[in-house]
Amino acid sequence: QQKVQQSPESLIVPEGGMASLNCTSSDRNVDYFWWYRQHSGKSPKMLMSIFSNGEKEEGRFTVHLNKASLHTSLHIRDSQPSDSALYLCAASYQGGRALIFGTGTTVSVSP
Amino acid sequence: GGIITQTPKFLIGQEGQKLTLKCQQNFNHDTMYWYRQDSGKGLRLIYYSITENDLQKGDLSEGYDASREKKSSFSLTVTSAQKNEMAVFLCASSIRGVNYAEQFFGPGTRLTVL
16 A cells, blocks of 8 residues: 555646645654655656644645644645646655655646 | 756667666765656655665665765666666655655656667
8 A cells, every 4th residue: 555645646726726635644653744846747846845733835835734644735826837747745754764755646727 | 056967868778678877966965866757656766875885775676776886976777677668767866864855856767668
Protein backbone atom coordinates (compact mmCIF):
# COMPACT_ATOMS: atom_id res chain seq x y z
CA GLN A 1 0.00 0.00 0.00
CA GLN A 2 1.22 3.50 -0.84
CA LYS A 3 2.52 5.14 2.32
CA VAL A 4 1.52 8.63 1.16
CA GLN A 5 -1.88 8.80 -0.52
CA GLN A 6 -3.18 11.74 -2.51
CA SER A 7 -6.67 12.57 -3.70
CA PRO A 8 -8.20 13.29 -6.04
CA GLU A 9 -6.10 11.84 -8.83
CA SER A 10 -7.12 14.73 -11.08
CA LEU A 11 -9.07 17.94 -10.73
CA ILE A 12 -10.55 20.46 -13.15
CA VAL A 13 -11.02 23.94 -11.71
CA PRO A 14 -12.50 27.00 -13.44
CA GLU A 15 -10.21 30.01 -13.69
CA GLY A 16 -10.66 32.08 -10.55
CA GLY A 17 -11.95 29.08 -8.61
CA MET A 18 -10.59 27.20 -5.58
CA ALA A 19 -8.64 23.96 -5.91
CA SER A 20 -8.40 21.66 -2.89
CA LEU A 21 -5.94 18.77 -2.77
CA ASN A 22 -5.57 16.13 -0.08
CA CYS A 23 -2.71 14.04 1.23
CA THR A 24 -2.64 11.43 4.01
CA SER A 25 0.13 9.39 5.53
CA SER A 26 -0.55 5.79 6.53
CA ASP A 27 2.42 5.91 8.93
CA ARG A 28 1.89 7.73 12.20
CA ASN A 29 5.56 8.68 12.56
CA VAL A 30 5.33 11.49 10.02
CA ASP A 31 7.42 14.60 10.77
CA TYR A 32 7.07 16.96 7.82
CA PHE A 33 4.79 17.22 4.82
CA TRP A 34 6.03 18.80 1.62
CA TRP A 35 4.14 20.01 -1.44
CA TYR A 36 5.92 20.11 -4.79
CA ARG A 37 4.56 21.41 -8.10
CA GLN A 38 5.60 20.01 -11.47
CA HIS A 39 4.58 21.71 -14.69
CA SER A 40 4.33 19.49 -17.75
CA GLY A 41 7.77 18.63 -19.10
CA LYS A 42 9.52 20.34 -16.19
CA SER A 43 11.07 19.21 -12.94
CA PRO A 44 9.32 19.39 -9.54
CA LYS A 45 9.79 22.54 -7.46
CA MET A 46 8.94 22.88 -3.79
CA LEU A 47 5.86 24.97 -3.05
CA MET A 48 5.48 24.72 0.70
CA SER A 49 6.32 22.57 3.68
CA ILE A 50 4.55 22.21 7.03
CA PHE A 51 5.40 20.39 10.22
CA SER A 52 3.16 21.85 12.93
CA ASN A 53 -0.60 21.70 13.26
CA GLY A 54 -2.51 24.54 11.73
CA GLU A 55 -2.33 26.59 8.62
CA LYS A 56 0.34 28.27 6.55
CA GLU A 57 -0.39 30.76 3.79
CA GLU A 58 1.83 32.01 0.98
CA GLY A 59 0.06 34.20 -1.53
CA ARG A 60 -2.79 32.26 -3.13
CA PHE A 61 -1.62 28.98 -1.60
CA THR A 62 -2.68 27.69 1.83
CA VAL A 63 -1.57 24.48 3.47
CA HIS A 64 -3.37 22.87 6.41
CA LEU A 65 -2.00 20.15 8.65
CA ASN A 66 -3.85 17.95 11.11
CA LYS A 67 -1.23 15.73 12.68
CA ALA A 68 -3.79 13.67 14.61
CA SER A 69 -5.38 12.51 11.37
CA LEU A 70 -2.04 12.47 9.51
CA HIS A 71 -3.65 14.67 6.89
CA THR A 72 -2.52 17.73 4.98
CA SER A 73 -4.35 19.70 2.34
CA LEU A 74 -3.31 22.31 -0.20
CA HIS A 75 -5.75 24.99 -1.32
CA ILE A 76 -5.22 27.24 -4.30
CA ARG A 77 -7.53 30.24 -4.42
CA ASP A 78 -8.17 32.36 -7.50
CA SER A 79 -6.74 29.57 -9.66
CA GLN A 80 -4.87 30.65 -12.78
CA PRO A 81 -4.07 28.69 -15.97
CA SER A 82 -0.43 28.76 -14.85
CA ASP A 83 -1.46 26.67 -11.81
CA SER A 84 -2.18 23.73 -14.15
CA ALA A 85 0.37 21.14 -13.06
CA LEU A 86 1.01 17.90 -11.20
CA TYR A 87 1.04 18.50 -7.43
CA LEU A 88 3.11 16.03 -5.44
CA CYS A 89 2.82 15.54 -1.71
CA ALA A 90 5.79 14.07 0.16
CA ALA A 91 6.35 13.10 3.77
CA SER A 92 9.39 12.66 5.95
CA TYR A 93 9.36 10.33 8.92
CA GLN A 94 11.02 10.10 12.32
CA GLY A 95 14.04 7.88 11.98
CA GLY A 96 13.35 7.71 8.29
CA ARG A 97 16.00 8.04 5.69
CA ALA A 98 14.23 9.52 2.71
CA LEU A 99 11.16 11.42 1.60
CA ILE A 100 8.22 9.33 0.45
CA PHE A 101 6.24 10.84 -2.42
CA GLY A 102 2.59 10.28 -3.26
CA THR A 103 1.38 9.64 -6.81
CA GLY A 104 0.22 13.21 -7.32
CA THR A 105 -2.87 15.20 -8.22
CA THR A 106 -3.12 16.66 -11.72
CA VAL A 107 -4.78 20.08 -11.64
CA SER A 108 -6.18 21.60 -14.82
CA VAL A 109 -7.43 25.18 -14.69
CA SER A 110 -9.91 25.90 -17.45
CA PRO A 111 -10.09 29.46 -18.79
CA GLY B 1 21.69 29.86 -6.34
CA GLY B 2 22.82 26.86 -8.23
CA ILE B 3 21.90 24.43 -10.94
CA ILE B 4 21.60 20.71 -11.51
CA THR B 5 22.47 19.36 -14.93
CA GLN B 6 21.63 15.90 -16.18
CA THR B 7 23.08 14.15 -19.20
CA PRO B 8 21.91 12.96 -21.55
CA LYS B 9 18.51 14.64 -21.88
CA PHE B 10 17.21 11.71 -23.95
CA LEU B 11 18.54 8.16 -23.84
CA ILE B 12 17.49 5.40 -26.19
CA GLY B 13 18.77 1.91 -25.46
CA GLN B 14 18.33 -1.68 -26.48
CA GLU B 15 16.98 -4.46 -24.31
CA GLY B 16 19.70 -5.86 -22.05
CA GLN B 17 21.99 -2.89 -22.56
CA LYS B 18 23.83 -1.24 -19.67
CA LEU B 19 23.06 2.49 -19.62
CA THR B 20 24.57 5.29 -17.53
CA LEU B 21 22.95 8.56 -16.54
CA LYS B 22 24.94 11.44 -15.08
CA CYS B 23 24.08 14.29 -12.73
CA GLN B 24 26.11 17.33 -11.65
CA GLN B 25 25.19 20.01 -9.08
CA ASN B 26 26.93 23.25 -8.16
CA PHE B 27 24.88 24.02 -5.02
CA ASN B 28 27.64 22.40 -2.92
CA HIS B 29 24.90 20.20 -1.45
CA ASP B 30 25.81 17.16 0.61
CA THR B 31 22.91 14.88 -0.33
CA MET B 32 21.99 13.73 -3.81
CA TYR B 33 19.16 11.50 -5.04
CA TRP B 34 17.97 9.54 -8.06
CA TYR B 35 14.24 9.13 -8.66
CA ARG B 36 12.24 7.39 -11.34
CA GLN B 37 8.98 8.93 -12.61
CA ASP B 38 6.60 6.89 -14.77
CA SER B 39 3.88 8.50 -16.90
CA GLY B 40 4.00 11.86 -15.11
CA LYS B 41 3.11 10.23 -11.80
CA GLY B 42 4.78 10.06 -8.40
CA LEU B 43 8.50 9.79 -7.75
CA ARG B 44 10.10 6.57 -6.59
CA LEU B 45 13.49 6.69 -4.93
CA ILE B 46 16.19 4.55 -6.50
CA TYR B 47 19.36 5.58 -4.65
CA TYR B 48 20.57 8.44 -2.54
CA SER B 49 23.92 9.53 -1.15
CA ILE B 50 24.55 11.69 1.92
CA THR B 51 28.19 12.37 1.13
CA GLU B 52 30.96 11.49 -1.30
CA ASN B 53 31.40 7.71 -1.64
CA ASP B 54 28.23 7.01 0.34
CA LEU B 55 25.35 5.06 -1.23
CA GLN B 56 21.95 4.22 0.23
CA LYS B 57 19.33 2.08 -1.49
CA GLY B 58 15.81 3.33 -2.04
CA ASP B 59 12.72 1.22 -2.61
CA LEU B 60 13.45 0.79 -6.33
CA SER B 61 17.17 -0.02 -6.30
CA GLU B 62 16.93 -3.48 -7.90
CA GLY B 63 18.23 -3.33 -11.46
CA TYR B 64 20.28 -0.18 -10.80
CA ASP B 65 23.74 0.75 -9.56
CA ALA B 66 24.92 4.18 -8.45
CA SER B 67 28.21 5.94 -7.92
CA ARG B 68 29.17 9.12 -5.98
CA GLU B 69 32.86 9.68 -6.54
CA LYS B 70 32.72 13.45 -6.05
CA LYS B 71 30.52 15.68 -3.94
CA SER B 72 29.20 17.41 -7.03
CA SER B 73 28.33 14.36 -9.14
CA PHE B 74 26.11 11.31 -8.86
CA SER B 75 25.77 8.66 -11.58
CA LEU B 76 23.09 6.02 -12.08
CA THR B 77 23.51 2.85 -14.14
CA VAL B 78 20.64 0.78 -15.47
CA THR B 79 22.30 -2.63 -15.33
CA SER B 80 20.09 -4.32 -17.94
CA ALA B 81 17.51 -2.22 -19.74
CA GLN B 82 14.05 -3.78 -19.98
CA LYS B 83 12.22 -3.86 -23.33
CA ASN B 84 9.47 -1.22 -23.72
CA GLU B 85 10.66 0.58 -20.59
CA MET B 86 9.89 4.28 -20.65
CA ALA B 87 10.48 6.61 -17.74
CA VAL B 88 11.99 9.90 -16.69
CA PHE B 89 14.90 9.75 -14.26
CA LEU B 90 15.22 12.78 -12.01
CA CYS B 91 18.30 13.74 -10.05
CA ALA B 92 17.93 15.96 -6.98
CA SER B 93 20.08 17.44 -4.24
CA SER B 94 19.57 18.96 -0.80
CA ILE B 95 21.80 20.89 1.54
CA ARG B 96 21.69 18.43 4.41
CA GLY B 97 19.73 15.78 6.26
CA VAL B 98 17.63 13.64 3.99
CA ASN B 99 14.29 14.41 5.56
CA TYR B 100 14.39 18.05 6.53
CA ALA B 101 15.65 20.06 3.63
CA GLU B 102 14.13 21.20 0.35
CA GLN B 103 15.17 19.10 -2.60
CA PHE B 104 16.16 20.76 -5.87
CA PHE B 105 15.62 18.78 -9.04
CA GLY B 106 17.41 18.56 -12.35
CA PRO B 107 15.58 18.61 -15.70
CA GLY B 108 15.54 14.82 -16.05
CA THR B 109 16.72 12.15 -18.46
CA ARG B 110 14.00 10.51 -20.55
CA LEU B 111 14.73 6.84 -21.16
CA THR B 112 13.23 4.75 -23.95
CA VAL B 113 14.16 1.10 -24.41
CA LEU B 114 13.46 -0.47 -27.80
